[in-house]
Amino acid sequence: MDMRFSDADLAFRDEVRAFIADNFPPELKDRSLYSMTRDDLLAWQRICHEKKGWAAPNWPKEYGGTGWSAVQKYIWNEENARAGTTPTNAFGILMLGPVLCAFGNEQQKEYFLPRILTGEHWWCQGYSEPGAGSDLAGLKTRAVREGDHYIVNGHKIWTTLAQHADWMFCLVRTDPEAKKQRGISFLLIDMTTPGVTVRPIITMDGAHEVNEVFLENVKVPVENLVGQENDGWTYAKFLLGNERSGIAGVARSREAIRKLKLMAEQESVDGEPLLETPGFSRKLAELEIKLDALEMTELRTLAAESQGRGPGPESSILKIEGTEIQQRVTELALEAVGHYGLVFTPPGPEAEAPAIGPDYTRGVAQRYMNMRKTSIYGGSNEIQRNIIAKMVLGL
Ligand SMILES: Cc1cc2nc3c(=O)[nH]c(=O)nc-3n(C[C@H](O)[C@H](O)[C@H](O)COP(=O)(O)OP(=O)(O)OC[C@H]3O[C@@H](n4cnc5c(N)ncnc54)[C@H](O)[C@@H]3O)c2cc1C
Numbered sequence: 481m482d483m484r485f486s487d488a489d490l491a492f493r494d495e496v497r498a499f500i501a502d503n504f505p506p507e508l509k510d511r512s513l514y515s516m517t518r519d520d521l522l523a524w525q526r527i528c529h530e531k532k533g534w535a536a537p538n539w540p541k542e543y544g545g546t547g548w549s550a551v552q553k554y555i556w557n558e559e560n561a562r563a564g565t566t567p568t569n570a571f572g573i574l575m576l577g578p579v580l581c582a583f584g585n586e587q588q589k590e591y592f593l594p595r596i597l598t599g600e601h602w603w604c605q606g607y608s609e610p611g612a613g614s615d616l617a618g619l620k621t622r623a624v625r626e627g628d629h630y631i632v633n634g635h636k637i638w639t640t641l642a643q644h645a646d647w648m649f650c651l652v653r654t655d656p657e658a659k660k661q662r663g664i665s666f667l668l669i670d671m672t673t674p675g676v677t678v679r680p681i682i683t684m685d686g687a688h689e690v691n692e693v694f695l696e697n698v699k700v701p702v703e704n705l706v707g708q709e710n711d712g713w714t715y716a717k718f719l720l721g722n723e724r725s726g727i728a729g730v731a732r733s734r735e736a737i738r739k740l741k742l743m744a745e746q747e748s749v750d751g752e753p754l755l756e757t758p759g760f761s762r763k764l765a766e767l768e769i770k771l772d773a774l775e776m777t778e779l780r781t782l783a784a785e786s787q788g789r790g791p792g793p794e795s796s797i798l799k800i801e802g803t804e805i806q807q808r809v810t811e812l813a814l815e816a817v818g819h820y821g822l823v824f825t826p827p828g829p830e831a832e833a834p835a836i837g838p839d840y841t842r843g844v845a846q847r848y849m850n851m852r853k854t855s856i857y858g859g860s861n862e863i864q865r866n867i868i869a870k871m872v873l874g875l
Contacts, residue, residue, distance in 0.1 A: 489551050496559045499534075503527050510564040512843055514687060514827035518644045522599035524566040525573070535597045536573050538722070543581050543589060544597050550782035561731035571603040571640070572596035574726045576649050579666070579719050583707040592647075592668070604642040606650030606669070606693060607716065609635055614863050616651070617660045617713065621695060623652035623667060625702070625709075630654075630667065632675075632698040638857070642678045642691040645671050649719075650695075655710050666712035668704040675699070685849040687827045720859060724795040727858050728802030730775050736809045737768060743840045744816050754816055767808055774801045793871035796864035803854035803861065810848040817841045821848070 529535035537553045539545025577596055595601040612619040621634025648669045655663030675698040681690045707715055744755035754760050781794050814821045820841035825831055835842035855861040869875040
């Protein structure tokens with residue numbers, strides 16, 4: 481594997497860097513996600529789409545994607561992380577878009593894909609249920625065909641940002657008699673349909689990020705079925721592979737470690753910068769070594785992808801390592817700021833208020849609490865270990 485960038489890659493990197501410098505709204509730089517509105521969260525995607533057609537790096541060009549090589553996507557992620565831009569809206573761009581490109585029919589592609597790109601439609605993911613998380617194929621939400629509609633009844637949970645969503649891609653059971661993976665279908669549900677109720681769940685960091693979604697006799701047109709009835713498990717797995725690779729977040733962790741080092745340079749122990757104390761510097765070094773190793777794994781995955789392979793079970797490795805590193809960064813940040821880690825700032829406009837203590841201490845406690853989620857969502861890390869044991873190690 482050749483690890484060097486070609487001259488063309490370096491020219492592309494300069495173009496991306498200049499585009500971000502000229503176009504990313506400075507007021508959104510490093511803004512806390514806790515204080516952002518739906519429009520704030522979509523602003524950068526809209527600019528990328530309108531000015532360059534760069535909203536969807538992972539879609540084929542014919543559907544409004546960039547058609548970039550794996551290396552170009554890598555550079556794009558690196559440069560965005562370095563500049564502290566708003567992360568891509570995962571549900572439409574990273575998750576549903578590729579499913580529709582691969583399995584959607586022409587009308588679905590024509591109607592939904594452009595609306596994802598412009599940010600007109602915000603999507604949420606209706607997979608998990610109270611009794612079906614790790615055992616996702618055990619889901620019970622039922623869709624019964626009546627003429628040209630499905631009637632959907634069920635209860636989804638942990639639905640991220642459903643309060644902003646116009647649409648939900650949803651796994652439903654269409655054949656209760658079949659083996660459990662065989663009787664599932666992939667439906668697109670308009671959130672304004674009568675019978676859809678969204679109820680907030682407030683997490684321990686005080687944020688309203690996840691929800692319950694109740695579906696009571698929701699009438700969904702048959703044309704909103706993606707692919708074949710009862711084949712939804714295939715599309716669901718395809719989507720999860722993309723979701724897990726996307727969670728790795730190497731570039732953003734690199735940036736978070738850079739900020740952690742600045743913090744540890746300013747904090748001191750007995751007059752010595754925390755960064756230089758043997759205990760803390762060892763932990764930081766261990767973290768950076770892990771991140772370097774993860775980066776190599778990501779580059780290998782990208783190289784395989786550019787040859788038309790993957791993402792396969794290796795996306796589980798990226799998910800585990802990526803999320804453990806993200807959590808570790810927030811643990812070390814909490815350790816670094818000491819008693820300022822006790823300060824709790826409620827989400828909303830106050831998240832942008834001046835910090836009690838040095839500015840870098842703002843939001844450290846919330847980020848620590850919030851990042852506990854990463855080893856759970858997208859399929860818990862224990863489940864990813866099971867996948868690796870089975871699919872990679874053949875145990
Ligand atoms: C912040 C957040 C956002 C989320 N967003 C969404 C979303 O937008 N849409 C959506 O559909 N879902 C979402 N999820 C749900 C997420 O995918 C599930 O929480 C996850 O799959 C785990 O399922 P569970 O919570 O039901 O836990 P369970 O499946 O009940 O698991 C409980 C514990 O047991 C362990 N466990 C279970 N089975 C095994 C096994 N076979 N071997 C070893 N250990 C096992 C698990 O690892 C876990 O630690 C989100 C979750 C969180 C925390």
